[in-house]
Amino acid sequence: xxxxxxxxxxxxxxxxxxxxxxxxxxxxxxxxxxxxxxxxxxxxxxxxxxxxxxxxxxxxxxxxxxxxxxxxxxxxxxxxxxxxxxxxxxxxxxxxxxxxxxxxxxxxxxxxxxxxxxxxxxxxxxxxxxxxxxxxxxxxxxxxxxxxxxxxxxxxxxxxxxxxxxxxxxxxxxxxxxxxxx
Numbered sequence: 001x002x003x004x005x006x007x008x009x010x011x012x013x014x015x016x017x018x019x020x021x022x023x024x025x026x027x028x029x030x031x032x033x034x035x036x037x038x039x040x041x042x043x044x045x046x047x048x049x050x051x052x053x054x055x056x057x058x059x060x061x062x063x064x065x066x067x068x069x070x071x072x073x074x075x076x077x078x079x080x081x082x083x084x085x086x087x088x089x090x091x092x093x094x095x096x097x098x099x100x101x102x103x104x105x106x107x108x109x110x111x112x113x114x115x116x117x118x119x120x121x122x123x124x125x126x127x128x129x130x131x132x133x134x135x136x137x138x139x140x141x142x143x144x145x146x147x148x149x150x151x152x153x154x155x156x157x158x159x160x161x162x163x164x165x166x167x168x169x170x171x172x173x174x175x176x177x178x179x180x181x182x
Contacts, residue, residue: 002030003058003061006023006026006058007058007061007062007065010061010062010065010066011065011066011068011069012066012069012103013062013066013103014100014101014102014103014106015059015062015106016101020059023058023059023062024057024058024059026058027057027058028045028048031048031049031052031054032048034052035048035051035052037051060132063106063110064131064132066103066106066107066110067107067110067111067114067116067131068128068131070086070107070121071121071124071127071128071131073086074086074121074122075121075122075124086104114130114131114132115130116130116131
C-alpha cells in the first residue's frame with residue numbers, strides 16, 4: 001500500500017539524483033521497519049533486502065512506469081495533446097549554465113540501459129517485454145507447453161465433473177513433463 005501511494009503519478013516525474021536518494025531512503029526505512037531491524041544493528045541494505053525478499057527497487061518500478069507511459073504516448077495519434085507536449089520545444093534563448101535534466105533525458109537514459117531503440121514502441125508486445133511489464137512467454141519451450149496443456153486438461157476434467165483433488169507435475173527427462181492427478 002505504501003509503495004502504491006509513493007509512486008502515484010510517477011510516469012511524469014523528472015527524477016534528479018537527490019530525489020533518487022530520498023526515494024531509496026524511504027524504501028529502506030520501510031523495509032527496516034518491516035524487518036524490525038534498527039539502524040543500530042548495523043545491517044547492510046543488501047542483507048535487509050535479502051531477508052525481506054525485496055530484490056526489486058522502487059526506482060525500477062518508477063522507470064518501468066515511465067517507459068510504459070512513453071511507449072503509450074508515442075503510439076498515440078499525432079494530434080493528441082500528450083504527444084504534442086512531448087515533442088514540443090520552446091522557442092527563445094536558453095538560460096546560462098548547464099540545462100536542467102528533463103523528463104525526456106531520463107527516458108532516453110532508461111532506454112539505453114534496457115537497449116530500447118526509437119520506433120520499437122510500435123511493436124507493443126516487444127516493447128512491454130523489454131520494458132519489463134510482462135514476463136517472457138515460453139511458447140516454444142516444450143516443458144512449459146506441456147505444463148499449459150496439463151493445466152488445461154485438469155481444468156477440462158474438472159468441468160466435466162471429474163473430481164480432481166490435486167495434481168503433481170514431475171519431469172522424467174529434460175523436455176518432458178508428466179502430470180499425475182488424483
